[in-house]
Amino acid sequence: MSEELNGTTQVEHEYGGSEIQVLEGLEAVRKRPGMYIGSTSESGLHHLVYEIVDNSIDEALAGYCDEITVRIEPGDIITVIDNGRGIPVDIQPQTGLPALEVVFTILHAGGKFGGGGYKVSGGLHGVGASVVNALSEWLTVRVHKEGKIYEMRFSRGKVTQPMQVVGDTDRHGTEVSFKPDRSMFEVTEYNYDTLHTRMREEAFLNAGLRIHTIDARPGREQEDTMHYAGGIREFVSYINRSKDPIHSDVVYMSGSKDDSMAEVAFQYNDGYNETIVSFANNVHTPEGGMHEEGFKRALTTVLNNYGKKMKILKDEDKVSGEDCREGIACVISVKLTEAQFEGQTKAKLGNASIRTLVSNLVTEKLTEYLEENPAVGKAILDKALMANRAREAARKARESIRRKTALGGAAMPDKLRDCNEVNPELTELYIVEGDSAGGSATQGRDSRFQAILPLWGKMLNVEKARADKVYGNDKLTPVITALGAGIGDDFDLDKLRYHKIIIMADADVDGSHIRTLLLTFFFRFMRPLIEHGYVYAAVPPLYKLTRGKTTRVAFDDVEREQIAAELRGDNPNAKVDISRYKGLGEMNPHELWETTMDPEKRTLKRIELDDAVAADQTFTVLMGEKVEPRKEFIERNAKYAVNLDY
Numbered sequence: 001m002s003e004e005l006n007g008t009t010q011v012e013h014e015y016g017g018s019e020i021q022v023l024e025g026l027e028a029v030r031k032r033p034g035m036y037i038g039s040t041s042e043s044g045l046h047h048l049v050y051e052i053v054d055n056s057i058d059e060a061l062a063g064y065c066d067e068i069t070v071r072i073e074p075g076d077i078i079t080v081i082d083n084g085r086g087i088p089v090d091i092q093p094q095t096g097l098p099a100l101e102v103v104f105t106i107l108h109a110g111g112k113f114g115g116g117g118y119k120v121s122g123g124l125h126g127v128g129a130s131v132v133n134a135l136s137e138w139l140t141v142r143v144h145k146e147g148k149i150y151e152m153r154f155s156r157g158k159v160t161q162p163m164q165v166v167g168d169t170d171r172h173g174t175e176v177s178f179k180p181d182r183s184m185f186e187v188t189e190y191n192y193d194t195l196h197t198r199m200r201e202e203a204f205l206n207a208g209l210r211i212h213t214i215d216a217r218p219g220r221e222q223e224d225t226m227h228y229a230g231g232i233r234e235f236v237s238y239i240n241r242s243k244d245p246i247h248s249d250v251v252y253m254s255g256s257k258d259d260s261m262a263e264v265a266f267q268y269n270d271g272y273n274e275t276i277v278s279f280a281n282n283v284h285t286p287e288g289g290m291h292e293e294g295f296k297r298a299l300t301t302v303l304n305n306y307g308k309k310m311k312i313l314k315d316e317d318k319v320s321g322e323d324c325r326e327g328i329a330c331v332i333s334v335k336l337t338e339a340q341f342e343g344q345t346k347a348k349l350g351n352a353s354i355r356t357l358v359s360n361l362v363t364e365k366l367t368e369y370l371e372e373n374p375a376v377g378k379a380i381l382d383k384a385l386m387a388n389r390a391r392e393a394a395r396k397a398r399e400s401i402r403r404k405t406a407l408g409g410a411a412m413p414d415k416l417r418d419c420n421e422v423n424p425e426l427t428e429l430y431i432v433e434g435d436s437a438g439g440s441a442t443q444g445r446d447s448r449f450q451a452i453l454p455l456w457g458k459m460l461n462v463e464k465a466r467a468d469k470v471y472g473n474d475k476l477t478p479v480i481t482a483l484g485a486g487i488g489d490d491f492d493l494d495k496l497r498y499h500k501i502i503i504m505a506d507a508d509v510d511g512s513h514i515r516t517l518l519l520t521f522f523f524r525f526m527r528p529l530i531e532h533g534y535v536y537a538a539v540p541p542l543y544k545l546t547r548g549k550t551t552r553v554a555f556d557d558v559e560r561e562q563i564a565a566e567l568r569g570d571n572p573n574a575k576v577d578i579s580r581y582k583g584l585g586e587m588n589p590h591e592l593w594e595t596t597m598d599p600e601k602r603t604l605k606r607i608e609l610d611d612a613v614a615a616d617q618t619f620t621v622l623m624g625e626k627v628e629p630r631k632e633f634i635e636r637n638a639k640y641a642v643n644l645d646y
């Protein structure tokens with residue numbers, strides 16, 4: 001790591017015209033791309049776009065740009081256009097090169113992912129244009145400025161066409177097109193929803209900025225325009241779009257101290273979960289950090305003080321932090337000069353001064369707001385008090401479960417077909433939809449390390465239930481007991497009985513329903529399971545192909561055609577029988593083992609936190625009472641696989 005850092009620092013100090021140093025810098029990027037863009041997987045591929053867009057966002061923050069377009073073109077080429085001042089084109093005295101060339105060829109020091117927790121940057125963003133250039137098969141930039149269009153072209157970071165004037169213009173702005181280098185990435189296909197979701201975030205975080213996203217690939221044409229005059233207030237309304245708010249205003253506050261500023265917006269809905277989305281310098285911080293801590297601390301203090309003062313809380317009554325956040329939808333955005341990103345994924349803000357800033361801001365402004373809006377204050381405190389009582393009831397219910405299991409050892413559910421192995425690192429629990437599939441799985445499994453738990457009937461609607469109902473639910477209790485690690489605040493990963501929890505459900509609507517329900521349940525009540533990557537979805541085949549005595553299975557349409565061709569071999573008239581599996585229950589135990597359960601042959605899809613968040617949202621939309629979002633969701637879903645983030 002230090003080698004790369006030294007390499008880039010050298011370039012920074014010695015680039016006085018030396019082409020060799022420049023190329024060495026970009027070569028370092030091509031040698032260790034992960035150091036500069038996080039990874040070379042799908043996420044790194046999308047990161048290229050964010051690095052380019054960040055430059056336009058900077059121009060918007062400076063007040064010179066109010067429109068950005070991001071387009072995916074055929075061949076997975078990306079074009080980003082802004083209406084800013086345009087990258088400077090004059091010759092830089094230090095280098096003797098056009099500033100434009102410097103932007104795309106000189107590697108700036110550090111790099112976000114190599115800089116040991118610090119995001120190294122002159123402004124807030126925009127160190128990455130040369131990194132994108134180095135990792136692109138080709139890149140073209142056009143600058144519209146002072147009546148002229150300047151153009152320059154590169155290939156894998158090297159200049160292929162020096163800067164030249166290619167025409168006249170009456171606009172101003174910068175336009176960059178690039179094609180990621182296939183040899184640098186594991187995948188090169190862009191996901192429109194991923195880009196759209198991230199750009200929507202940028203539009204929320206930069207009030208007034210208009211962002212267009214366009215998919216121009218044949219057969220997938222679509223576009224969106226995002227423009228939010230209300231900024232993070234509208235972000236909060238968006239998070240609550242399919243919920244019922246308990247007060248009509250979105251509460252908003254902002255303040256600054258020294259070089260830092262903070263903005264907070266929130267609104268409570270009548271649900272039970274907490275959604276806090278935080279950003280530092282417009283970078284999402286899913287692991288939270290000092291800004292979130294400052295908010296939580298102040299919220300709890302202010303609500304307790306207000307409750308006492310208004311006599312909603314009596315005598316010794318106190319509401320906890322969690323009570324105060326039940327049903328909250330909140331967005332926190334802070335800007336600071338030396339943001340310190342910590343934690344496993346560098347997704348947690350470490351600057352302690354921000355905790356004080358946010359906490360002071362919320363203490364002062366929220367106290368004032370509640371004084372002026374007593375109806376909102378009462379609604380929020382009533383809700384926190386309800387949460388407090390429900391938590392108390394849940395604790396009692398949990399304790400009674402704990403007492404029962406402590407007395408009789410851990411009494412396992414009747415339906416569980418356990419395995420022989422006891423080391424959780426080696427065991428797997430298949431949660432199977434339906435008794436018949438459960439039967440096949442039980443017969444087909446390797447009982448040394450595979451346990452089966454069938455689920456059947458109607459599952460609890462977690463969205464509409466408080467925690468105390470969940471603990472006593474007859475469909476969920478077997479899952480809780482079989483896993484053995486408790487639930488909610490008591491959840492203890494060390495007690496978990498299986499390190500692979502595999503949801504095996506049909507590839508139809510009911511199957512997807514049960515998968516969504518279980519993921520939502522894990523997400524809300526056993527989140528560490530998902531965070532540690534212990535939850536999987538089994539991937540059963542869709543088709544069975546038979547020719548004579550040979551039987552093969554296919555997992556999608558493309559594979560079906562491939563295998564059909566293979567089975568026909570040189571005999572184009574051969575009859576290959578193709579049938580579609582209607583469900584797991586149709587497979588005999590041997591087939592189920594061969595295709596879906598045998599660790600040597602099966603495919604498992606690991607559930608990421610994002611999948612669970614999406615499931616949670618899907619659930620809210622599908623099960624909630626609001627008709628419009630549901631209709632919209634189903635219409636969208638009919639055409640595309642959606643990636644709902646919040």
Ligand code: TTJ
Nearest residue numbers: 055056059080084085086087129174176
């Ligand atoms: C810098 O200060 C002088 C005036 O121009 C400022 C500037 O560079 N603005 C700017 C850069 N606007 N847009 C960009 C930009 C846009 C894209 C799409 C890509 C890159 C690398 C920069």
